[in-house]
Amino acid sequence: MTKRLKSLGNILRFGLVGLCIVPSAVVGLYASASVGERVRKEADKHLQDVSTRIAGMLDLGMHERWRDMTLVASMINAQGSLERTDDLRDQLDTLKRNVPIYAWIGAAESSGRVVVSSQRLLEGADVSARPWFRAGTQAPFAGDLHEALLLAQKLPPAPNGEPLRFVDIAMPLTRKDGVPLGVLGAHLSWTWANEVAESVLQRGGDDKPDVDAFVLSREGVVLMGPKDLQGQKLDLASVRAGVQGVTKATQEVWPDGKSYFTAVAPTRGEGEYRGLGWVVLVRHDADAALADVSALQHRILFASLVMAALALLAGWVWAGRLSRPLEVLAEAARRLSHGDLATPVPPTRAFAEATSLSTSLVQLSMALELTLATRRPDAPSAPANAEPVSASREPAAP
Template sequence: MLKASLRSHLTLWFTGLSLLTLLSVGFYVGHIATEQMKQASGNALLNTARSAATSLGEQLRERQLEVYMLSRAPHLERGDLDNPAILKSMQLRTQARTEYAWMGVTDAEGRVHQAVNGLLVGQSVQQRPWFQAGLRGQYTGDPHEAVLLAKLLPGMPNGEPLRFIDFAAPIHNAEGQVIGVLGAHAHWSWITRIVESAAFSHKNASPDIEALIIDNDGKVLYPEALMGQQLATNDSKSSGWSVGNGYLTSMVTVPTPSTTELSWSIALRQPLETALQPAHLLLYKLLILGVFAAVIFGVVAYYLALYLSRPIEQLARSAKQVQDNQPGAHFPLQHPVREIAQLGQSIEAMTHSLLGKERELQQANATLEATVAQRTADLMQANAELLNLATHDALTGVFNRRRFDEKLTEYSLLFRRTGRPFALLLIDADHFKRINDTHGHAVGDEVLQQLAQLIQTSLRTTDFVARYGGEEFAVLLPEISMPDTPERVAEKIRAAVAEADFATAGQVTVSVGVGLADPADNSPGNLIKRADQQLYQAKAAGRNQVASHGYSATPTQP
């Protein structure tokens, strides 16, 4: 049986082990990159979905508040539903808000007294859900196709049926009795534009991302092609992101008005193959690099084996020469036995050769260790950058919503254990949509960045600031004793913003809601709700305000 030489064994083993090592490292690194890419893409989808849900929730709250404020107008409380001033107010409102398709007032029996453009005047809407709900209180309804207005309004250019969402509020007279309902129909396309604008306005948004609006039962309301289908996710009502059915899907509940039972969610999904494409490309490159490196190592191994085997081959040939009594063998002259002298000389030469190779291998190991140390440092730096991306808002540089939720939970647990109180400030830029509409989103981003800097410079080093969503920021104050009370800190922030010069946008103001931790809270959400209610009070009081329980601050007019 023909046996392979020592040179062949060394070459095959060195090449095989290097190939196995490089492929294993390539698969491992590719797996890590895939998981990190999945995490980053899921978080990006989640942040975008949160932005879209927040924007939609704010618009719904503003329209509901708008209808409510119109229903409380003085000329309506006098009971004269045919007063021309009522129609004038509704016309001005619909001219300012193009999303309204219809607005009108009815009496308590459902007969329309006045309406914009005279639509449905004199007709009965008693059986319509918005009218029945509007008699009981403020109402925001799910989308529906037009019934009475279908013959009076032009259809959609693409042939789709007209769809509306309804807003309604009761009309009370001076004695508090319900004498009618003020109702409004908003175009469903207004809702879809808000979602699409928030979901796809980012310059790095992937064209493969799909935005969906989901109702309380998990059925698709938008887009039209998927309407009525059940969204196929692990849990259609959970907020977060998940992987399933070939998609990376993020689901966020829309913060709808508290006075209604409306329950929507925004879902953003992206094909998993698209989301993980960079990681797959990295894996392919690593595998190709591993094969190429293995070939190089094979060549190096061959010459290294050739160099290492020569002393042994020389020893074998000398031994063979001695065995075969062939001439040319060299023996030590000082040794009395020629064979022992030749063996000693060969062993000495082989020893010197191995020592030389050991020094070379030590140098190679030192170089390899330095390379590994550098790669390890690079990986640690990359991990630190990924951690920063996961906990900070990319636009403003302050902490993001995810880190805020973690910090709020941490403060709440500490409060329960030690009784050390803390406070929450919710800060919202006034009329921020007007800034975006007037100057563009680039200027809006600059305003958000300057707001974040102003808030940070107005706080102490122990305070925590995060971008809560959209143009809203959240501040946690761990120490609320005198003189740095939450109200004084909030007023300091409000004044700093009001006095600042925003290069393009001009003057910008903020409204601040202050909430204090309460031992009766059973979850951090209760504190957020109180601060959000105070923020609502500050907005309702005219904006550029600080509002907290038992405290309000109105800025001195210049």
């Protein structure tokens, strides 16, 4: 069986399918992927900026409280005693009132007995076993986050309902001759860290349910963050980078199985405050972050396919108009090959090649008619000076 050849119209049509659909799909996919990649980079950069700002504000806040305690300790050292308790208490109360971060400020003598404090809380109590007192007898000290112990029953609960937790600052007190006077200590309310993170998120428009800010210890334990993760150690590549002092932004899968854009920024201290090794982490649910991007990508792909379909439709019609004159001429040539010389060859001016082919078929038809006429018995012989059929004759108009 002779294999049927493809028509020019079908070749053109299927070629246009490839030329329209494939490039449009490739361009659409590339544009969609480019948009997604750009948004991912912007998300990483934005979260990195947010985490860095939170880390900087935490360092600045701790430095300011460190400076407060240094000034108060210098004043007590200049007095050389802890005997003027009323004046000192007024100063401590004023400082606590002006800076609500302070949950408690007090001075204990060398034995560990609290001599004076804000609002008289714990005055007379023995704090000699507390880490801040023991460290403060040796050098200026910043103590990491811990739950309230002696003050747990004396202060109102935290606004967020969590247990009271404090960060400590302690300064040694000494007379001018070097004789120890005791230790000045302060407990900073941890709600301050939450307020810092919330203020940064609000200014950046990131106070959303799918955006979380964390503060981690130098061991990677969650000090501040979602309640279900507090106290847990996070084993993530970003956290490991952060505890090593590396600033990083990436997309990674968390223990809950979800993918998050994650940025970490280590705190580095400020001035004489050397820092506690905290790491600030900010995460954004990747599905939520890319929701608008996914919709945009779908619109890009849809627009690409619509444009390809329109181009294909136009090309399909054009291919038909292009191949139709050749199909008509092919049919005329087929009739001539079967000896049908009565039906005229249709003229066409669709394009130069079709016009040339039509003219040639007309000339061929006329030549065949002349040849057949000269072969009939009753046909007169052609004169010797008869002119041949002109090759320049145009096909007759229909």
